[in-house]
Amino acid sequence: MNSLTHDAADGLAAGAVPVARRWQRATEEPRWLRWTLIGIAVAFLATFLLLPLTVVLYSAFERGLAVWWQALNDADARSAIRLTLLVVVIVVPLNVIFGVAAAWAIAKFDFRGKPILISLIDMPFAISPVVVGLIFVILFGAHGWLGPWLAEHDLKVIFAVPGIVIVSVFGTLPFVARELIPLMQQQGKEEEEASLTLGASGWQTFWRVTLPNIKWGLIYGVILCNARAMGEFGAVAVVSGRIRGETNTMPLHIEVLYNEYMFTAAFAVASLMTGLALLTIAIKTLIEWQDERRRHGAH
Amino acid sequence: MSIEIQQINKRFGDFVAVDNVSLSIEDGQLTALLGPSGSGKTSLLRIIAGLEAADSGRILLHGEDSTDRHVSERGVGFVFQHYALFRHMTVFDNVAYGLTVKPRAVRPDKATIRKKVMSLLELVQLDWTAARYPSQLSGGQRQRIALARALAVEPKVLLLDEPFGALDAKVRAELRRWLRRLHDEIYVTSVFVTHDQEEAMEVSDRVVVMNRGRVEQDGSPEQVYDHPANPFVYQFLGSVNRFPARIHQGVAEVAGMVLPLAQPGDHSEQGQLYVRPHELDLFAEATPNSLRAQLELVTVVGPTVRLELRQQGSDEVIHAELPKYRFRELGLVQGEQAWLRPHGARVFSEQLG
Numbered sequence: 078m079n080s081l082t083h084d085a086a087d088g089l090a091a092g093a094v095p096v097a098r099r100w101q102r103a104t105e106e107p108r109w110l111r112w113t114l115i116g117i118a119v120a121f122l123a124t125f126l127l128l129p130l131t132v133v134l135y136s137a138f139e140r141g142l143a144v145w146w147q148a149l150n151d152a153d154a155r156s157a158i159r160l161t162l163l164v165v166v167i168v169v170p171l172n173v174i175f176g177v178a179a180a181w182a183i184a185k186f187d188f189r190g191k192p193i194l195i196s197l198i199d200m201p202f203a204i205s206p207v208v209v210g211l212i213f214v215i216l217f218g219a220h221g222w223l224g225p226w227l228a229e230h231d232l233k234v235i236f237a238v239p240g241i242v243i244v245s246v247f248g249t250l251p252f253v254a255r256e257l258i259p260l261m262q263q264q265g266k267e268e269e270e271a272s273l274t275l276g277a278s279g280w281q282t283f284w285r286v287t288l289p290n291i292k293w294g295l296i297y298g299v300i301l302c303n304a305r306a307m308g309e310f311g312a313v314a315v316v317s318g319r320i321r322g323e324t325n326t327m328p329l330h331i332e333v334l335y336n337e338y339m340f341t342a343a344f345a346v347a348s349l350m351t352g353l354a355l356l357t358i359a360i361k362t363l364i365e366w367q368d369e370r371r372r373h374g375a376h
Numbered sequence: 377m378s379i380e381i382q383q384i385n386k387r388f389g390d391f392v393a394v395d396n397v398s399l400s401i402e403d404g405q406l407t408a409l410l411g412p413s414g415s416g417k418t419s420l421l422r423i424i425a426g427l428e429a430a431d432s433g434r435i436l437l438h439g440e441d442s443t444d445r446h447v448s449e450r451g452v453g454f455v456f457q458h459y460a461l462f463r464h465m466t467v468f469d470n471v472a473y474g475l476t477v478k479p480r481a482v483r484p485d486k487a488t489i490r491k492k493v494m495s496l497l498e499l500v501q502l503d504w505t506a507a508r509y510p511s512q513l514s515g516g517q518r519q520r521i522a523l524a525r526a527l528a529v530e531p532k533v534l535l536l537d538e539p540f541g542a543l544d545a546k547v548r549a550e551l552r553r554w555l556r557r558l559h560d561e562i563y564v565t566s567v568f569v570t571h572d573q574e575e576a577m578e579v580s581d582r583v584v585v586m587n588r589g590r591v592e593q594d595g596s597p598e599q600v601y602d603h604p605a606n607p608f609v610y611q612f613l614g615s616v617n618r619f620p621a622r623i624h625q626g627v628a629e630v631a632g633m634v635l636p637l638a639q640p641g642d643h644s645e646q647g648q649l650y651v652r653p654h655e656l657d658l659f660a661e662a663t664p665n666s667l668r669a670q671l672e673l674v675t676v677v678g679p680t681v682r683l684e685l686r687q688q689g690s691d692e693v694i695h696a697e698l699p700k701y702r703f704r705e706l707g708l709v710q711g712e713q714a715w716l717r718p719h720g721a722r723v724f725s726e727q728l729g
Contacts, residue, residue, distance in 0.1 A: 267460035270427055271522075273447045274454040275474035276529055285477070289464040 130351065137348035140341050148334075148345035156322045157330035158349070160238070161307055164326065168245045168306040169299060176253025176298060181287070183254075184261030185269070195258070201250045210315025213244055236318030241326065244312035249302045256298035257291055264290055296364065300357050307353060378403045378533055378565035379424060384433035386419050386589075393419040394430070395589035401533075401567060401582075406559045408576035409569045411586035412612065417569045418537055420586070424567065425535050426450045438532055453526030453564075457538040459518040461510040467521050468506040471496055474529035496524040499558070516547040523555075527562070536568035540575065552579045573613045577601060585609050607724045610650045617656070617694050621649040621723055628723050631687070633665050637723060647725045653682070653697035655720040660707050666715040669694060674710045676700065685714060 105111075138145055148154060179198060183191060201209065215221045217234035227234060234240045268290065272282040288295075310328045317324040325333065327350055334343035379401040386394040394416045401407050409417040422428040424435055426447035434443045442450050461470050469476075471493045475484055484492070497503040500520040502513075510518055519539055526534060539555070540548040556579050559566055570576050576583050577597040585592045585600060585608075593605040604610040621628040623645045628635045630649050659666060669685035672693075676682075681703040683696040696716060698706075708714055 267456050267458060268462055270447075271454065271456060271460040271462070271525075272473070272477075274425060274427070274450075274452060275477065275525065276448050276451075277473070277477040278448060281477050285473075286462055292464075 133344055133347050133351050136340065136344035139344075144341055145345045145348070148339075148342035149349060151342070153322045153325065154330060154342070154346055157325045157327045157346070160241070160325065161327040163238070164242055164245050165303055165306045167242050168249055169303055171246055172249050172253050172302050173295070173299060175250065176257055176302075177291075177295070179254045180257035180261050180291075183258050184264075185266045198251050198254050201248050206244075206248060206309070206311025207315060209244055209247055210312035213240060213247075213312075213316055217243075235316050236320065236324060238324065240316035241313050241324065244316050245306050245309050248309050248312055249305045252302040252305065253295065253298035256294040256301070260291055260294040261287075293365075296361060300361055303357055304354055307350060378405070378438060379567065380434075380436035380439075381420070381424065382434040382436070384420065384423055384435070385431045386416070386423060386428065387431055392416075392589045394423065396433075397586075397589070397591055398433075399584060399591065399594070401565060403565055404563045405581045406556070406566045406568070406579065407582045407584060408580035409567060409584050409586055410571070410573060410576040410612075411592075412571055414588075415586040416589035417571075417586045421535050421537055421567060421569050424533075425452045425454050427454070451529070451532045453529065453531030453534040455519070455522050455526050455534070455536040455539050457541045459510070459515075459522045459542075461518055461522055461525070463510055465509075466506065467497070467502070467508050467510065467513070468493055470510065470521060471525045471528050473525065492528065493524075496528055497521075499527075499562075500524045514547075515543045516551055519543065519551065520554075523558075527564075531564065534564050534566040536566065538569055538571070540572075541570075548575070555579060577613075585612065587612070604650075604722065607648070607650065610722065610724075615653055615695055617651045617653065618692075619649040619651070621647050623647050623723055623725075628721075630718075631667055633667055633717065635718060635721065645725050647723045649718070649721050649723050651718040651721045653695040655718055656694075656696045656716045657719050658683070658696060658698065658706055658708060659715040659717075660709075660712075661715070663715045663717065666717040668713060668715055671708055671710055671712055671714045674703075674708075683708070683714075685716065 149158075179194070182188070183195060204212075214235055216223055217227060217240060218224050219228065219235070221235075223234075232239075234243065268286050269282050272286045273279075277285065308328055309326075310332075313326055314329060314332075317326065317329060319325055319329055319333070321333070327346055331343050331346050331350075334340075334346065379399075381397060381399040381401075384394050384397045386392075397416070397420060409420060411417045419428060423430045426435075426442070426445060430443070434441060436442065437450060437452070462473065465473070472489050475489045475492065478484075494503055494506070497506055500523060502517055502520055502524070505513060505517065505521070510521070513521065523536075523539075540551055543551065552575055568579070580597060582595065583597050583600045584594045587608050593600055593609045595603075600609065601613055604613060610616055619630045621630045623629075623637065626637050628637055628647070628649055635649075657666075662668070667687065669687045671683060671685055673684040674681060675684075679700050681698055681700050683698075683703075685694040685696060686692070687694070694716070
């Protein structure tokens with residue numbers, strides 16, 4: 078198959094060069110316009126993406142690797158890293174389950190109140206993170222609605238890890254569902270129906286037909302969800318109480334360090350967060366690339 | 377009986393999709409459900425498959441009540457208009473799917489699956505596409521793969537929902553002839569839905585004409601075409617001319633013509649005479665007991681000539697159709713007068729029309 082396409086493409090290219098050039102001139106934009114557009118895009122990327130990234134890495138390693146390592150190996154920093162990873166490990170799977178279930182319900186079934194559900198999923202994007210934090214303080218705080226009941230049962234939500242997890246779940250709620258809803262709506266339910274008529278159970282249909290079809294949307298949603306869960310600041314700052322070594326996540330820890338004029342340490346932790354973000358992007362690219370190769374290797 | 381449909385009803389909100397339909401479909405028959413969009417034909421097919429639940433009524437498959445059986449346990453093959461192939465699987469895996477999802481106890485081993493899939497791909501003449509993905513195939517090829525996939529689980533009945541609807545005219549014509557031959561070869565009871573009367577006539581053993589959720593007529597293609605039960609069927613199965621008529625004592629009076637009727641009607645009844653374009657005899661000279669009209673337009677479509685005529689003082693265009701050689705013999709000229717007389721027609725009383 079591959080060789081055939083290549084041969085055909087070569088033949089076409091060899092025979093059609095003059096025609097192609099003429100056609101290009103007629104349909105292409107003028108040179109100055111192309112260069113202006115490319116220039117704007119590159120300048121924008123450089124200013125808003127590459128420059129900050131460079132600053133973070135430069136500031137982090139300014140005083141050498143040893144200082145960088147020391148900043149990360151500090152007890153409070155280690156605790157913040159551990160807490161952030163714990164939050165991610167809890168929040169991402171929860172949102173995957175919720176996102177797939179919600180997208181499935183919205184895309185494949187008709188029920189009353191569907192538009193309301195879709196709007197509700199978007200709500201966390203619309204509300205300011207600080208307000209989100211306050212909502213949960215009012216709900217679970219010592220003087221909040223559920224506060225006395227929680228105190229009676231010796232449960233701590235606010236100024237503790239459960240509170241951080243809850244606001245992170247809330248803040249990242251839309252990511253997976255939002256990625257999947259349009260994808261699943263566009264794909265329709267015919268493939269699932271075909272699977273059922275062929276004798277597959279609902280569970281088999283989900284694992285063998287639905288999931289592979291939404292795989293890319295899901296991975297993308299997970300990456301966004303993961304990035305947000307790690308970076309969530311406002312809401313977490315309100316509910317965590319910022320207890321050093323206990324309820325400080327990485328972003329909170331960075332702020333603490335920064336406020337104490339420990340710039341190198343702040344940037345060291347920041348560089349670690351940036352590194353984690355770059356790693357997730359690298360993993361996504363790798364999976365994409367392998368899938369591409371598997372497809373083309375098949376014939 | 378392979379499929380027994382008993383008093384099926386289905387509503388979507390206020391819309392009545394299927395209105396108390398009962399049908400029996402015999403073993404090995406290829407039946408067409410024919411009707412305009414919204415006539416309930418697809419709903420009925422999906423109810424037979426179990427993809428849709430009927431509000432009331434029962435479905436029996438091979439004598440067994442399947443009304444409450446889940447679609448995955450009914451043993452039906454279903455072919456979708458837009459193929460519904462699994463896009464992330466190769467053609468081979470698509471066809472093998474129904475076998476690989478069987479419970480382990482009854483699942484064939486890998487070698488058996490492989491043999492079966494390859495023989496099905498040979499049956500649909502696409503064994504060379506086994507390693508490809510659906511996106512690399514043409515529409516016609518995809519639909520043949522979808523058919524092979526449905527046949528892999530050896531369904532008791534095969535249901536096809538507008539199987540050729542998404543294909544272009546030439547491929548469609550080829551594929552339906554191919555389906556007819558395939559059906560004669562494998563002989564599985566099949567029901568297919570179409571809104572194309574030509575397709576229904578060409579492919580099926582039996583045509584069920586549906587309209588507004590009801591069965592209008594049910595019979596062989598020839599019966600349905602030659603003896604339409606009512607004006608709807610008459611109009612749906614091809615173009616038709618209508619003339620107001622008065623019926624009495626076994627004859628119909630149409631614009632001064634007196635035509636004998638095959639079926640004696642009631643006395644002095646007002647009705648409509650339905651005549652197909654090819655059921656009109658034409659003359660270039662005045663002929664007794666005929667209708668005079670002006671020949672307004674002559675269109676040659678391959679070997680056939682289509683004529684548009686108009687009676688003096690009338691807005692209604694009369695359509696006629698005849699072979700080219702016959703048109704030449706008659707010496708009809710566009711813009712001149714012509715005389716016409718129906719040699720086949722049906723009368724429906726006013727209430728029905």
